[in-house]
Amino acid sequence: MKPLNRLEGLGRRALDEQGVSFMTVMIITLMAGALGVAALTMTGLENSTAGAMRMVEEGTDAAESCVGMGVKVIQQTIETGAVPPTLVAPAGPVPAANSVFLGNEINYLANNPDVAWGGGAAPNITMNVNNYVVNGDIDKQFVKIRAGSQNTGGSSQAPATEHYYRIDCQAVNAATGATSRVIAVYQCLVSGDTCQSRFL
Secondary structure, eight states: OOOOOHHHHHHHHHHHTHHHHHHHHHHHHHHHHHHHHHHHHHHHHHHHHHHHHHHHHHHHHHHHHHHHHHHHHHHHHHHHSSOOGGGBTTTSSBOGGGHHHHHHHHHTOBSOOOOSSSTTOOOSEEEEETTEEEEEEEEEEEEEEOTTOOOOSSOSSOOOEEEEEEEEEEEEOTTTOOEEEEEEEEEEETTSOOOEEEOO
16 A cells, blocks of 8 residues: 555545534524524614613603692692682593592591592592503591691690691503502691602
């Protein structure tokens, strides 16, 4: 048998390694494809996350607008003794069937168990904000004498009282099923001062 010269050995070795270069190209191609699919998936997830966050913010804004309207209803009802006609439906957010009861609830009744949604719902406020239907419930929590205003020394003037109200609003988007709920507590003075938010 004739020994192989050096050039023939190199050529034969090069022919034996043609599959390795093919496999290397295939692995690189598969890796690039996997990275492309991962990039597309991440982009889709980011878009859906951004959309979900936008819906949450819209719902929260709608519920917070209900809280703001609730404060307005409380202030004007305290000042006039009843819910003003300008705030009663169809012109305002207070359902007509609930306006007299709401006036009593703001001025006299404390801790009423009524609810704004679910079974037996009787919302105190009903609003449409963008694509959301917002229902709100206003409950008087308690009354306390304002610090430093106790009636001492025979004064005929009644002491100033602070009235605490809980406003509970929920916004629902019927098309998407998204809901947002905001609960706030406000302290209001009967003397006509503005209501101030109190943290729970």
